[in-house]
Amino acid sequence: MPLELVLLTGLSGSGKSVALHALEDAGYYCIDNLPPDLLAAFVALEHPQHGGRIAVAMDARSATGLPQLPAQLAQLRAQGIVVRPLFLDASTGTLVRRFSETRRRHPLDQSAGPVGRQALVQTIEHERELLAGLREQAHVIDTSVLRPSQLQSTIKQLLATPEDQLTLVFQSFAFKRGIPMDADYVFDVRMLPNPHYEPDLRELTGQDAPVADFLRLQPEVLQMQHDVATFLQRWLPALVLNHRSYVTVAIGCTGGQHRSVYLAEQLTAQFAAQWTTLCRHRELDGR
Known part of the structure; x- marks a missing residue:
């Protein structure tokens, strides 16, 4: 059985933690926020230990290494590894509301004081630009109006389909x-x-x-x-x-x-x- 690697990316606040829990429930060995330049080494190290299913989450905090990812994924595919990129997205208004409700700071926000709505919107749009290349190469899931249970169900449905068929x-x-x-x-x-x-x-x-x-x-x-x-x-x-x-x-x-x-x-x-x-x-x- 070939190794299956799920690469989970997406905007901050779009539900990556929920998605990782769904992947864990489905039997994947999961790691969050892995730097892109460590992906190949991690797969080589973890494959013998955790069998055929690994899930890795990355986000814009690793922006400097993201341009390396397409070449790394191509190399992994050439080795016979099944790579399934998933990208979680949501509308800017939804993300602003989620950050406001949880009172969390956006991971890319470097300011010391309180953050206004306009500054948060600008940070979210900057993150969109950083991740645009990964979004184009992945299957996109819009979580704007999805409940956590819906997102988990969607992830499990997708992973149950054959990878080598449309x-x-x-x-x-x-x-x-x-x-x-x-x-x-x-x-x-x-x-x-x-x-x-x-x-x-x-x-x-x-x-x-x-x-x-x-x-x-x-x-x-x-x-x-x-x-x-x-x-x-x-x-x-x-x-x-x-x-x-x-x-x-x-x-x-x-x-x-x-x-x-x-x-x-x-x-x-x-x-x-x-x-x-x-x-x-x-x-x-x-x-």
């Missing part, structure tokens, strides 16, 4: 709560007939048979499913050739309860025969 993630969401930052493609289905205005369907979701039956009879819904599927069937093979491991397709409606949920479920089932698929419902999974 995993297609369909995610429903509500536009009123913001577009997911981890989406590779976003489809707006708010123009479709809305079950919310049917009294018998209002409290149900797109996972319930009466809502599915209602939407299945709407020509616009069937056309939307066909158009999204046609687009993905055209471009997914090109993404595979580009060595993509994960593609997240976000489908949004007003409340993230009916139309987007139904279409995410339908597309997941449609593509499951050809690709590894996952289905998430951002607004429902947190209930």
Whole structure:
């Protein structure tokens, strides 16, 4: 069994501690805040002792060594090691709120006195710039509206998928709560007939048979499913050739309860025969 290395990076306050706990629960040997220049030596040292699964968390405090990481990861892959980079992200407003609620200082803040909101925003944006290169090479998870249990579940779901195959993630969401930052493609289905205005369907979701039956009879819904599927069937093979491991397709409606949920479920089932698929419902999974 080849060694599997999960490289966990992301913005401060985005949930790396929660993610590391999920990895520990899944049987990974975890280390936090490892300097990038020690990665290869650490893997060589720890592999014989801890078997096939290691997880390493890094952040912007190691900024001077981050440019070395892509070359190191390429070398590890050349040695037959399975490398799975994960990047945790969140909106700036969410991060500001989290730091304010916990009264923690941002790790990159070097000031001696109290930090105002504007200074904290500038520090967060500076951290985004430092980590932009790592974000581009990793599977991004937007934790802005995720509860800790949702993040843990998402991590475990992703790691259960085959690494050598593209995993297609369909995610429903509500536009009123913001577009997911981890989406590779976003489809707006708010123009479709809305079950919310049917009294018998209002409290149900797109996972319930009466809502599915209602939407299945709407020509616009069937056309939307066909158009999204046609687009993905055209471009997914090109993404595979580009060595993509994960593609997240976000489908949004007003409340993230009916139309987007139904279409995410339908597309997941449609593509499951050809690709590894996952289905998430951002607004429902947190209930």
